[in-house]
Amino acid sequence: MRTAIATVCLSGTLTEKIEAIAAAQFKGVEIFENDLLSFNGTPADARRLIEGLGLETITFQPFRDFEGMPEPQRSKVFARAERKFDVMQELGCDLLMVCSNVSPDSLGGIERAAADFHELGERAAKRGMRVAFEALSWGRHIHDYRDSWEVVRRANHPAVGLVLDSFHVLARGTDLSAIRSIPSDKIFLVQMADAPRLDMDYLSWSRHYRCFPGQGDLPIDDFMDVLHATGFDGLLSLEIFNDRFRAGSTRSVAIDGQRSLIVMLDELRRRKGAAPPNVEALPPKALCSGVEFVEFAVDERSVVGLEHILSGLGFQKAGLHRSKAVTRWRQGDINIVVNADKEGFAHSFNITHGTAICALALRVDDAPGTVGRAGSLLDQPFQQPVGPGEMNIPAVRGLGGSLLYFVDQKSGLDRLWDVDFEPIAADDFVGAGLKSVDHISQSMHYEEMLTWLLFYASLLDVRKTPVQAVIDPGGVVQSQAIETDDGALRLILNSSQSQRTLSSRFLNELFGSGIQHIALATDDIFSTVEKLKARGVDLLPIPENYYDDLEVRTDLSVEDVGQLRAGNILYDREGGAEYYQVYTKTLESGFFFEIVERRGYQGYGASNAPIRLASQTRLAAEATPSGL
Numbered sequence: 004m005r006t007a008i009a010t011v012c013l014s015g016t017l018t019e020k021i022e023a024i025a026a027a028q029f030k031g032v033e034i035f036e037n038d039l040l041s042f043n044g045t046p047a048d049a050r051r052l053i054e055g056l057g058l059e060t061i062t063f064q065p066f067r068d069f070e071g072m073p074e075p076q077r078s079k080v081f082a083r084a085e086r087k088f089d090v091m092q093e094l095g096c097d098l099l100m101v102c103s104n105v106s107p108d109s110l111g112g113i114e115r116a117a118a119d120f121h122e123l124g125e126r127a128a129k130r131g132m133r134v135a136f137e138a139l140s141w142g143r144h145i146h147d148y149r150d151s152w153e154v155v156r157r158a159n160h161p162a163v164g165l166v167l168d169s170f171h172v173l174a175r176g177t178d179l180s181a182i183r184s185i186p187s188d189k190i191f192l193v194q195m196a197d198a199p200r201l202d203m204d205y206l207s208w209s210r211h212y213r214c215f216p217g218q219g220d221l222p223i224d225d226f227m228d229v230l231h232a233t234g235f236d237g238l239l240s241l242e243i244f245n246d247r248f249r250a251g252s253t254r255s256v257a258i259d260g261q262r263s264l265i266v267m268l269d270e271l272r273r274r275k276g277a278a279p280p281n282v283e284a285l286p287p288k289a290l291c292s293g294v295e296f297v298e299f300a301v302d303e304r305s306v307v308g309l310e311h312i313l314s315g316l317g318f319q320k321a322g323l324h325r326s327k328a329v330t331r332w333r334q335g336d337i338n339i340v341v342n343a344d345k346e347g348f349a350h351s352f353n354i355t356h357g358t359a360i361c362a363l364a365l366r367v368d369d370a371p372g373t374v375g376r377a378g379s380l381l382d383q384p385f386q387q388p389v390g391p392g393e394m395n396i397p398a399v400r401g402l403g404g405s406l407l408y409f410v411d412q413k414s415g416l417d418r419l420w421d422v423d424f425e426p427i428a429a430d431d432f433v434g435a436g437l438k439s440v441d442h443i444s445q446s447m448h449y450e451e452m453l454t455w456l457l458f459y460a461s462l463l464d465v466r467k468t469p470v471q472a473v474i475d476p477g478g479v480v481q482s483q484a485i486e487t488d489d490g491a492l493r494l495i496l497n498s499s500q501s502q503r504t505l506s507s508r509f510l511n512e513l514f515g516s517g518i519q520h521i522a523l524a525t526d527d528i529f530s531t532v533e534k535l536k537a538r539g540v541d542l543l544p545i546p547e548n549y550y551d552d553l554e555v556r557t558d559l560s561v562e563d564v565g566q567l568r569a570g571n572i573l574y575d576r577e578g579g580a581e582y583y584q585v586y587t588k589t590l591e592s593g594f595f596f597e598i599v600e601r602r603g604y605q606g607y608g609a610s611n612a613p614i615r616l617a618s619q620t621r622l623a624a625e626a627t628p629s630g631l
């Protein structure tokens with residue numbers, strides 16, 4: 004299998020795209036015609052650029068509106084093809100990709116199209132070239148791979164082959180079984196693209212929403228299984244048209260592409276017990292059983308405020324780091340590390356971002372295996388010097404330059420609290436009933452959302468939930484959860500295109516993407532809220548109207564609603580399952596805590612989010628001097 008990526012996937016100029024593609028360790032590239040037309044140099048210059056970086060141009064595309072044209076257009080189309088062969092010769096590319104005709108002038112008929120392709124094959128072969136035919140899902144006469152294959156079959160020419168594009172095949176829900184009987188040597192190119200499930204016309208869906216395999220909802224694995232059944236071992240290339248990719252980081256999107264292919268082929272290997280040659284076997288996805296700790300980077304000033312909040316929430320100072328200005332705060336199964344050291348990663352993070360979460364540690368089944376997998380997925384490993392006798396906890400770089408640590412039992416990494424910390428005796432410790440980290444909510448730039456989705460989903464054994472649009476007073480926030488089947492790990496990714504949402508404002512405050520809030524779980528929200536109040540914790544006030552509505556919307560008694568109202572507790576229900584949420588007021592840095600109680604409930608209270616966001620926005624406006 005030779006993998007490649009189309010230049011159309013990436014932002015930037017042709018030069019930037021080619022450099023990013025080479026840096027992401029691709030060996031092949033599809034040159035999208037517009038990238039060549041806008042390149043300030045000859046095709047031979049482009050060839051030097053491409054080949055100079057060790058890349059090969061696997062195809063030049065698209066050649067449009069070719070088959071089934073009546074005269075005089077037909078002759079013109081062939082003349083145009085000859086000109087493109089000239090360009091390809093200079094470019095060093097031997098495969099022209101032709102997509103099915105969309106012109107209203109084109110005539111239907113498989114036989115007519117096959118005759119056109121036979122002639123094009125003759126012309127290509129004379130120059131040592133080949134042509135490959137793709138059925139666009141919105142093609143005028145040909146929009147089904149079974150028809151494009153019939154055209155190729157009847158063209159009956161060694162220089163004429165088929166393109167299978169997973170988007171066009173899967174978007175239409177075409178039966179995949181016919182792929183099994185296509186001779187693999189007639190499949191000249193496979194283009195891979197996933198997409199979210201959207202109800203819209205094929206063209207708009209394809210041109211704006213495609214994404215890398217695994218980032219969307221299409222049954223990519225079914226497609227790969229039938230392709231595998233043909234014995235296909237040829238060119239497999241990513242072809243993504245996506246507005247976010249066009250605005251995103253050229254380099255990181257190229258790496259995402261490579262990462263998506265590595266995972267997709269490894270999954271194929273796992274399902275089939277074998278894979279096409281040259282496909283590397285990865286360690287399995289990490290089984291994550293929870294969050295071991297959350298680490299805050301603070302300075303001398305902010306440490307006081309944070310520790311005050313932590314005590315208010317019922318945390319106890321449980322350990323002092325043996326060699327650094329770092330403390331462990333603990334309650335139930337939750338560990339919060341407060342890092343005020345003047346050296347090292349947390350300090351640098353604090354200088355750049357202010358008081359913020361600089362690291363997250365996950366409990367996994369096999370920490371060395373997880374970092375091994377991360378390495379194969381082109382994640383960025385992280386190392387910093389450790390003190391004598393201290394534990395070296397493996398980590399990779401995560402969102403916004405923060406760290407993601409992995410702790411396991413197998414390697415003894417879970418002994419870190421005894422090894423690295425001097426315990427502080429707990430005398431009269433009474434917590435607030437907080438048990439575990441329920442979920443962690445991260446805000447990021449809109450263009451990065453698919454990057455981090457893939458980052459987590461490629462490394463960890465998690466599933467993603469459908470994207471929700473949440474209404475903030477300043478705009479719409481896209482929100483997506485990534486979770487383990489048992490809910491031991493729940494991460495929320497948030498992003499918005501508006502600059503005025505709290506999510507975007509947090510990014511500005513933090514100077515980057517990061518964790519905006521952590522939800523902690525209790526088994527008794529009412530008792531926890533009582534304890535927090537007694538400790539003077541300021542909770543986010545919720546408007547009266549919300550509780551009035553709860554009285555009529557649910558069958559909760561007036562007393563029940565009164566209790567919710569008194570505690571500023573939000574409530575949601577899914578069938579018989581119930582969810583309770585309460586929020587601390589937002590800290591200076593834009594960060595806040597949430598406390599939740601789940602009674603069989605699996606969601607995140609999406610219907611309450613606009614109420615909470617409006618309250619937070621109102622409070623933020625009151626706190627900001629008007630400037631008048």
Ligand SMILES: O=C(O)c1ccc(O)c(O)c1
Binds near residue numbers: 064102139
């Ligand atoms: O959107 C298009 O026109 C287009 C062009 C070339 C392709 O390979 C494709 O899948 C779509």
Ligand SMILES: [Mg+2]
Binds near residue numbers: 137168194242
């Ligand atoms: Mg295509």
